[in-house]
Amino acid sequence: MLTTIEKIIFIALALISAGFTFHGFKTIVDSIRKGRSAPELKNVPMSLVKGAVTVLFQRTIFKARKGLSAIHMGLFFGLITYAFVNLFDVLEGLVPGFDLVYGGKHIPNAPTGLVNAFNLIADVMSMFLLVAIIVFFVRRFIVKDKALTFRENILLNPKVKAGAQNTDSLIVDIFVIMHVIAHVLSQAYRLTDGADPFMPFASFLNSIFGASQTGVHVAWWVSLGWVMFIIPYLSRSKHTHFFMSPINLGLAKQNPRGQLDAPAKVDPGAKFLHDLSWKRVLDSYACVQCNRCQDVCPANFYGRPLSPSALEVNKRYLLKEATFGSHPDLYLLPLTETVISPEAVWSCTTCYACVRVCPVGNEPMADIVDIRRRMLVDGAELDSGVQNALQSLATNGNWMSKGKRLRGRWAKEMEFPVKNATEEPVEHLWFVGDTASFDERVIPNTKMVARLFNQGGLDFGIMYQNESNAGNDVRRVGEEGLFEQLVEQNMEAFGKAQFKQIVTTDPHSFNTLKNEYPQFGGKFEVKHYTVTLLKLFEEGKLTIKNKLSHYKVTFHDPCYLGRYNGGFTAPRKLLELLGVEFVEMPRNCENSFCCGAGGGQIWMGKVAPGERPAENRIKEALSTFGESANAKTQLFVVTCPKDMVMYSDAVKTTGNEGRIEVRDMIQLVAEGVGVDA
Numbered sequence: 001m002l003t004t005i006e007k008i009i010f011i012a013l014a015l016i017s018a019g020f021t022f023h024g025f026k027t028i029v030d031s032i033r034k035g036r037s038a039p040e041l042k043n044v045p046m047s048l049v050k051g052a053v054t055v056l057f058q059r060t061i062f063k064a065r066k067g068l069s070a071i072h073m074g075l076f077f078g079l080i081t082y083a084f085v086n087l088f089d090v091l092e093g094l095v096p097g098f099d100l101v102y103g104g105k106h107i108p109n110a111p112t113g114l115v116n117a118f119n120l121i122a123d124v125m126s127m128f129l130l131v132a133i134i135v136f137f138v139r140r141f142i143v144k145d146k147a148l149t150f151r152e153n154i155l156l157n158p159k160v161k162a163g164a165q166n167t168d169s170l171i172v173d174i175f176v177i178m179h180v181i182a183h184v185l186s187q188a189y190r191l192t193d194g195a196d197p198f199m200p201f202a203s204f205l206n207s208i209f210g211a212s213q214t215g216v217h218v219a220w221w222v223s224l225g226w227v228m229f230i231i232p233y234l235s236r237s238k239h240t241h242f243f244m245s246p247i248n249l250g251l252a253k254q255n256p257r258g259q260l261d262a263p264a265k266v267d268p269g270a271k272f273l274h275d276l277s278w279k280r281v282l283d284s285y286a287c288v289q290c291n292r293c294q295d296v297c298p299a300n301f302y303g304r305p306l307s308p309s310a311l312e313v314n315k316r317y318l319l320k321e322a323t324f325g326s327h328p329d330l331y332l333l334p335l336t337e338t339v340i341s342p343e344a345v346w347s348c349t350t351c352y353a354c355v356r357v358c359p360v361g362n363e364p365m366a367d368i369v370d371i372r373r374r375m376l377v378d379g380a381e382l383d384s385g386v387q388n389a390l391q392s393l394a395t396n397g398n399w400m401s402k403g404k405r406l407r408g409r410w411a412k413e414m415e416f417p418v419k420n421a422t423e424e425p426v427e428h429l430w431f432v433g434d435t436a437s438f439d440e441r442v443i444p445n446t447k448m449v450a451r452l453f454n455q456g457g458l459d460f461g462i463m464y465q466n467e468s469n470a471g472n473d474v475r476r477v478g479e480e481g482l483f484e485q486l487v488e489q490n491m492e493a494f495g496k497a498q499f500k501q502i503v504t505t506d507p508h509s510f511n512t513l514k515n516e517y518p519q520f521g522g523k524f525e526v527k528h529y530t531v532t533l534l535k536l537f538e539e540g541k542l543t544i545k546n547k548l549s550h551y552k553v554t555f556h557d558p559c560y561l562g563r564y565n566g567g568f569t570a571p572r573k574l575l576e577l578l579g580v581e582f583v584e585m586p587r588n589c590e591n592s593f594c595c596g597a598g599g600g601q602i603w604m605g606k607v608a609p610g611e612r613p614a615e616n617r618i619k620e621a622l623s624t625f626g627e628s629a630n631a632k633t634q635l636f637v638v639t640c641p642k643d644m645v646m647y648s649d650a651v652k653t654t655g656n657e658g659r660i661e662v663r664d665m666i667q668l669v670a671e672g673v674g675v676d677a
Contacts, residue, residue, distance in 0.1 A: 024235025035278030051250025269373025372478025385605025419461030
């Protein structure tokens with residue numbers, strides 16, 4: 001089809017395009033390699049294959065925005081189809097007589113059936129592509145969906161603030177629209193013998209514009225010319241994720257969700273961009289910039305200046321300016337001035353929702369923890385409440401400024417002896433935690449756990465004053481040295497005890513004992529108390545005497561029991577055994593909404609204005625119950641001591657006392673079993 005001169009021009013342009021593309025991706029790889037080392041990955045080839053399969057079947061995008069995800073899937077498969085379409089378009093231009101219309105009848109021995117099938121798929125996918133890209137264009141530029149925007153109090157790269165994301169999106173939108181229309185027109189102009197039933201879209205355009213050799217040439221050049229521009233452009237735009245997201249998913253963290261990466265030995269944490277591990281530099285190139293992480297962030301909901309998405313977007317545009325913009329001096333600016341504000345750093349609840357919902361496996365939360373680590377090393381000013389909590393933890397082993405000997409006082413008030421696991425062997429070492437040991441609002445529930453364990457014949461004990469805070473929130477605040485001190489204290493206490501299994505009251509303790517203590521040699525079997533209770537029922541050691549059908553309940557999945565560790569089943573099975581009327585809140589299990597206490601937030605002395613996450617959650621529960629008259633008592637059930645505190649306060653601050661009551665699961669189990677408080 002092309003003349004000799006056209007072929008020479010095309011090949012020259014293709015080589016130039018390939019050169020710019022190679023330079024773009026080499027620059028990206030060089031930048032990623034400057035990042036610090038990350039935990040060693042195993043079986044990388046197979047992981048990359050799994051990542052590619054995940055992307056191919058779009059397994060991760062339906063965690064949120066189901067309708068838009070379906071449209072995105074159409075766009076994705078349309079672009080995959082067009083990779084082959086463009087290949088055949090090149091052949092049609094360079095190879096004399098190569099023409100796929102009418103089943104490739106002009107090609108000797110052409111497999112007509114396969115050609116017709118390809119033509120039909122390409123034609124239909126062209127329509128899908130146009131519809132999908134127009135939907136996204138309308139969403140961003142006409143409807144101006146607020147989900148794609150950032151609040152004024154969020155730190156943004158100046159280029160992003162000036163509209164760089166919209167510019168990138170507009171260029172790609174125009175490319176897809178013009179590329180697809182030009183391709184279909186080039187096929188329509190080839191239909192010299194009228195309609196091709198396997199090319200309905202092209203045939204429709206042929207009925208309007210007719211056949212034309214000049215039209216074929218012009219449309220072909222517009223279609224392929226755009227491709228030669230857009231491929232190198234993608235490495236320099238926000239759409240780098242087209243290529244980097246499968247790699248990012250393939251190289252995703254393999255250690256447990258609840259295990260943070262250990263900090264570097266020298267200059268721990270992250271002050272500058274390449275203080276982050278290479279994997280989290282890669283995150284910024286893989287970021288789709290869809291803001292799904294922002295949608296689920298409790299701090300962002302609360303109006304705090306934190307957007308996990310903005311963090312990744314800012315990293316991406318900083319990298320772009322430093323590399324392609326030839327401003328390497330930008331690497332010398334602190335992350336707290338370029339990608340995230342100090343206030344935003346301290347707003348994170350470490351709930352993991354942003355990581356869980358990300359379709360490409362990014363970990364903005366891990367960046368924040370690393371930035372906190374360096375800020376503490378550099379002597380950054382801390383919130384007074386956090387500072388007091390850390391000082392108490394260093395001195396007393398708990399954050400509540402209580403003497404160590406008071407930790408087991410509640411146990412000495414019991415009507416039966418509670419074993420000291422550091423002095424006599426037990427099967428189950430009960431790690432009680434700070435809130436359950438010291439908070440007067442929670443201690444009655446702690447005693448109920450002990451009574452039920454005792455009634456179920458569980459051989460258990462506690463470590464009394466030898467127990468220290470497990471350190472989960474200490475590590476997420478960034479105080480790695482104090483975390484290791486607490487680990488050392490607890491490991492010494494565990495060394496004095498003889499036990500087969502650890503059972504915890506607090507999901508935060510459960511998470512760190514289960515997932516992070518193995519980094520320090522502490523490999524234990526760890527269970528949450530709901531799992532232990534359920535086993536006692538299943539073994540017949542506890543039985544339900546009183547069905548609780550007079551309660552209408554909903555259940556809150558704690559972040560560190562549910563999203564981090566998959567502990568969804570046991571609490572729901574217990575509620576089923578108890579015979580309550582159970583209704584799920586819309587946000588449940590993996591998608592549960594954070595109470596707002598994690599990551600040291602419960603220690604904060606200064607409370608920001610606005611509706612707190614726990615208050616919003618109580619309103620969600622009441623909305624789930626509905627407004628219809630119901631004689632049943634409405635309960636908000638929790639399985640975390642911190643949740644008991646946070647949600648009890650939220651009921652009061654929202655003015656809903658008398659409408660809904662917060663209960664720990666243990667209170668319901670005790671009532672069902674017939675154990676007195």
